[in-house]
Amino acid sequence: MGQATAIAHPNIAFIKYWGNRDAVLRIPENGSISMNLAELTVKTTVIFEKHSREDTLILNGALADEPALKRVSHFLDRVREFAGISWHAHVISENNFPTGAGIASSAAAFAALALAATSAIGLHLSERDLSRLARKGSGSACRSIPGGFVEWIPGETDEDSYAVSIAPPEHWALTDCIAILSTQHKPIGSTQGHALASTSPLQPARVADTPRRLEIVRRAILERDFLSLAEMIEHDSNLMHAVMMTSTPPLFYWEPVSLVIMKSVREWRESGLPCAYTLDAGPNVHVICPSEYAEEVIFRLTSIPGVQTVLKASAGDSAKLIEQSL
Ligand code: DP6
Numbered sequence: 001m002g003q004a005t006a007i008a009h010p011n012i013a014f015i016k017y018w019g020n021r022d023a024v025l026r027i028p029e030n031g032s033i034s035m036n037l038a039e040l041t042v043k044t045t046v047i048f049e050k051h052s053r054e055d056t057l058i059l060n061g062a063l064a065d066e067p068a069l070k071r072v073s074h075f076l077d078r079v080r081e082f083a084g085i086s087w088h089a090h091v092i093s094e095n096n097f098p099t100g101a102g103i104a105s106s107a108a109a110f111a112a113l114a115l116a117a118t119s120a121i122g123l124h125l126s127e128r129d130l131s132r133l134a135r136k137g138s139g140s141a142c143r144s145i146p147g148g149f150v151e152w153i154p155g156e157t158d159e160d161s162y163a164v165s166i167a168p169p170e171h172w173a174l175t176d177c178i179a180i181l182s183t184q185h186k187p188i189g190s191t192q193g194h195a196l197a198s199t200s201p202l203q204p205a206r207v208a209d210t211p212r213r214l215e216i217v218r219r220a221i222l223e224r225d226f227l228s229l230a231e232m233i234e235h236d237s238n239l240m241h242a243v244m245m246t247s248t249p250p251l252f253y254w255e256p257v258s259l260v261i262m263k264s265v266r267e268w269r270e271s272g273l274p275c276a277y278t279l280d281a282g283p284n285v286h287v288i289c290p291s292e293y294a295e296e297v298i299f300r301l302t303s304i305p306g307v308q309t310v311l312k313a314s315a316g317d318s319a320k321l322i323e324q325s326l
Contacts, residue, residue, distance in 0.1 A: 001047070001048060001050060003323075004046055004115075004117075004325075007042065008044075009036040009038060010103065010108040011034035012280070012288070013143075013280065014229070015236050023195060025136060025157075026135050026138075027161050032214075033150065033166070035148070036169065036315060038169065039312065040097045044109070045091070045092045046120040047090040047091075048085075049087060055090075057069045057093070058092045075117075082118075091117075111141045111145050115134075119321050119324050131146065132158060135163075145318060147169055147318035148165050148315055151166050165318070173292070174289070174291060175290075176287070176314075177294055177311075178313070179287065179304070180307070187253055190280075196248070213232055213235070217232050226290055230276030234265075244281075253280075253283055257307065260306070262279075264300070268297075273300075
């Protein structure tokens with residue numbers, strides 16, 4: 001028996017991962033860059049037991065549904081195979097942010113699970129190997145292993161596809177103000193979405209242009225150049241959504257209010273308030289700004305009809321082990 005608890009943060013992509021060259025191993029078609037979100041946390045405990053006959057999963061205090069358990073069990077198979085054991089595990093996971101608010105938690109969930117599961121089994125993986133392992137649970141999870149501002153080197157094989165930190169969290173005081181929209185609409189999950197990317201005739205152009213965008217965003221982060229960052233993250237988000245909208249079948253993640261916010265953000269920036277939008281596979285709008293402007297941005301977002309609430313997160317640290325007993 002062995003047990004461990006780990007925490008990890010979700011991340012917001014500045015340059016997006018969309019489309020896999022290998023969907024099973026989650027080798028992406030393009031590199032990506034993100035920022036971990038400090039105030040949002042997933043905490044996961046894994047308990048391996050010699051005599052238990054199946055894996056169990058408790059998510060936020062309730063037994064998880066079958067698809068979630070399957071995905072976790074499948075991931076644990078990789079850990080078991082690597083460690084050469086056949087024990088099953090009890091997994092208990094909690095988010096400190098509202099579930100169902102459309103904040104993707106799979107990145108933080110699989111980063112915390114990778115660290116907790118390997119630690120519970122007594123393995124000490126390097127950051128690189130942990131990132132590679134987390135990637136196989138959810139692609140973006142590889143970026144929640146290192147701290148701060150993180151780049152996923154796409155690679156071509158399991159060995160060379162992993163994420164590295166390009167700057168620590170304290171390098172740049174940026175805040176992500178996440179406008180949560182009131183919507184009943186349940187979007188198509190990213191795993192299904194990635195599989196459709198290649199059906200868009202725009203995807204090859206988006207992928208071919210990615211090194212240029214990565215270079216600009218990497219430099220903007222290192223030089224703390226907010227206006228370059230702002231222009232490029234909006235452009236990158238628009239490019240990904242253009243691919244989504246032109247896939248077969250088309251994926252429309254934006255809601256009317258998403259577009260209202262996107263237009264407002266550009267107007268605010270033109271009139272001197274530094275902020276920029278980016279959207280993942282859902283209607284919520286992440287508005288990134290230098291932290292000293294966060295209160296103003298949140299005030300303005302809150303006054304837009306259709307915005308339910310605004311979450312606030314600054315640059316976050318790496319995944320961390322908080323307890324272990326072997
Ligand atoms: C739009 O990592 O959630 O958020 O590997 O299938 O779990 P799976 O996909 P996931 O995809 C993230 C897509 C995105 C962009 C990004 O975070 O880079």
